[in-house]
Amino acid sequence: MELCSFLTLDSFITDPLTHDFMRKALLMSSLVAAVCGFLSSYLTLKGWALMGDAVSHSVMPGVVVAYALGLPFSLGAFIFGVGSVALIGFIKQKSRVKEDTVIGLVFTGFFALGIVLVSKIKSNIDLHSILFGSPLGISLSDVKQTIFISLLVVILLSIFRKDLMLYCFDPRHAKTVGINVFFLHYLLLTCLSLAAVVGLQSVGIILVVAMLITPGATAYLLTDKFDNMTVISVLSAIISSLIGIYVSFWFDLETGGSIVLAQTFIFLFAFLFAPRYGIFKLKKLFAGYK
Amino acid sequence: METINYQNFRIEAENICVDYNGKVALYDANLRLKPGQICGLVGMNGAGKTTFFNALTGFVNISKGKIRINGESVRSAQKDQTIAYVPQNEGIDSQFPISVWDVVMMGRYGSMNIFRSPRESDVQAVKDAIERVDLTDHLSTPIGNLSGGQRKRTFLARAIAQRASILLLDEPFSGVDIRTEKLISELFIEFKNEGKTILLSTHDMIHVREFCDLVLLINKTVVAYGETSEVFTPENITTTFGGISPDFLFGPES
Known part of the structure; x- marks a missing residue:
């Protein structure tokens, strides 16, 4: 480790930027963080954390099959992501098993299928990079794909921002005033699958769910306004990505894990010191000085 | 402002049935309401009150029967903003x-x-x-x-x-303070004068007597329907609530 480089904050930040792979990693991870952070506010409010977990794990066999067939892996991931949700809905409707149980059994089944497929299909798929992400080894075609998908999701979420908020808040009212609830449901699921695909690259399948849950939860503790919640969620996701990548560079740590840990620390900070909803309510502490 | 024809029906539900995966929640239910009418929907928990609302708003599909809103389909009522649904306080996430x-x-x-x-x-x-x-x-x-x-x-x-002409209210009086209760009852009179049609579910028998021109007693299907003064009898109420005597429901004074 080059500890001498730590002497100035300036070099702490600029040194990594001299490497091409670091510039790419920072850019890609920020983009992914923005997408997941945006979506995260909806998932948090809709109570879809477990659904995020399910979809992100279920894309695994899709990725493997797509690689084997030479298709873009986002396509395979997308089909299996949405497929898993449809299957969850079907089993729930046709059996007496409770929803959380169905979600748990479907996504672990899909995930296991993915792992088995990896071991059977002889290819150059690196299981480790799927599971834990490889933001430092992103190829050019991956960069293009990530940018395309991220933009698509951000545009969709921006257009239907208010409808999705209403759908999360009061779907019955949405239906009553003629808004297409079925469409919004699948729009949110589609965005979730796509976000899982891009998130997979930076933090991997296992930790991508953190990207989809933690920023929203952090923002939820910090504000009572929906728009602010989205902004805070996106910012906290981007900041933790940057922190995670720098820390992993300087201390030679696993990048995906570092990013998620940074998010977790930001959440803990909000949990303890959020002005209204934190344990130590900062507002009250400051009020003493006025 | 469109003129209101008080003779046309706002809500017409004919023999409607709703089932959730084969489990019947409501069957052969009928309801007809005109502009300016306030109707109370009374029944036990699980008697199909919310299901009835859901069918009228199109939130669930009916498996049999017909619903007409202002003479048209539920779908076009949704497009025309005809129906407004006021949820129970418990039905919404107050931390949103x-x-x-x-x-x-x-x-x-x-x-x-x-x-x-x-x-x-x-x-x-x-x-x-x-x-x-x-x-x-x-x-x-x-x-x-x-x-x-x-x-x-x-x-x-x-x-x-x-600006809906039909209001569906799920337990409008539960968990509210006196001031709100007074305000809501004043609004009901204004709505009635504006020619709006109101269907409200309630557990409170006193509110039915106070506000409702009509009452619809249900227990998976219609037990009784008509003018409150005629239909809201101890016998009908006992049937609706599965044999629990009205003394218990009304308290000792009635």
């Missing part, structure tokens, strides 16, 4: 990060463009509606910081802003 203003504005979404950007007329409708429920001091208050009564009034304002 949203202000009174934003909730009431949701009443206008159905008639806005795809981005839901409010026009001047939408802003005015929201302002007026909030004023009518006396919440002007709480425009930007998050709904989590409101009392139960204020929250109920917020959703009433949403229905007013929507």
